[in-house]
Amino acid sequence: MKKHINFCRNIVKSSYFLPLTSLFFLIVGLCTTNRVFANNAVLRSIFSCQAQGLGGAIPTVKVWYQNGTNLSFIPTNEVIQRVWIDDISQVTLDFDGPMCVNIAGQETGNCENSAATVIHMRRIPKLDIPGLPPRIDDSKTLLTVITEGGGKRKLYTFRVIYGDGMPEYNTMAVFPDPPSSSENPCVRIDL
Numbered sequence: 001m002k003k004h005i006n007f008c009r010n011i012v013k014s015s016y017f018l019p020l021t022s023l024f025f026l027i028v029g030l031c032t033t034n035r036v037f038a039n040n041a042v043l044r045s046i047f048s049c050q051a052q053g054l055g056g057a058i059p060t061v062k063v064w065y066q067n068g069t070n071l072s073f074i075p076t077n078e079v080i081q082r083v084w085i086d087d088i089s090q091v092t093l094d095f096d097g098p099m100c101v102n103i104a105g106q107e108t109g110n111c112e113n114s115a116a117t118v119i120h121m122r123r124i125p126k127l128d129i130p131g132l133p134p135r136i137d138d139s140k141t142l143l144t145v146i147t148e149g150g151g152k153r154k155l156y157t158f159r160v161i162y163g164d165g166m167p168e169y170n171t172m173a174v175f176p177d178p179p180s181s182s183e184n185p186c187v188r189i190d191l
Contacts, residue, residue, distance in 0.1 A: 044172045048076055049186035051156045051174045061121070061143070061172050062163040063091055068122040070171040071145075071158070077176075078149030080116040087141035089127045090162055094120040119145070123162055138162075 051059050063069045073080060085093060095116035126138070135141075145156040156174070177186070 042170055044169045045175055046172060047175055047177050047186065048154065049177050051158070052154060053157055055186040058157055058159045060140075060159045060161050062161045062168060063121045063123040064163045064165070064167040065123050065125075067167045067170055068094075068120050069167070069169070071119040071121065071143075072117065072171055072173040073145075073147055074117045075173055075175045076147070076149060078117070078147035078154065078174075079114060080119065080145055081114050081148050081153070082146040083119060084144040085141060085160070086143075087132075087135055087138075089129050089132060090123060090125075090138070091141065091160060092122045092124055094122075096120075119143075121160065 046059055049055065050057075053059070061069060061071060080095065080099065083093065083095075083099065085091060096118040097115035099114050099116045121143075139162055141160045143158045143160050145158070147154050147156065
């Protein structure tokens with residue numbers, strides 16, 4: 001007479017089943033989580049004084065073809081008053097509110113009632129725009145932003161770098177400087 005073996009019951013009762021199953025799901029979870037976090041490096045942050053170049057270096061912002069890059073002044077409670085971009089042939093600009101933009105010496109938009117707090121930049125294939133002077137270095141451009149908040153105006157400059165491949169982040173947020181005098185995020189960098 002044949003004895004029927006209940007294979008499933010024997011596996012579940014095995015002393016190795018639960019630890020091995022747990023280890024398998026832990027490894028799958030860690031591999032999946034790391035990949036998700038690597039692909040979603042959402043935020044880069046910078047203090048206001050660093051973004052103004054007071055540390056002696058111009059901050060960089062990267063833009064890619066696949067996704068736009070946001071430059072957010074929301075944490076500073078500052079409103080963007082005016083924006084200049086030196087090379088309009090490879091990057092587009094959009095804003096979350098009325099905005100005054102100077103493109104190649106021409107002002108467009110609402111210059112009296114600017115209320116934007118975020119600049120959305122997106123890399124586009126290089127356009128041949130008549131009248132633009134030739135650029136020596138086509139790998140970057142300069143973005144200048146004037147903001148107002150708390151009765152003070154601030155001037156920010158960013159070196160915009162054109163990236164290839166997958167985006168590394170999608171937002172750079174400008175934060176207020178730390179209130180403590182012992183922390184100095186804008187130590188001067190001599191280059």
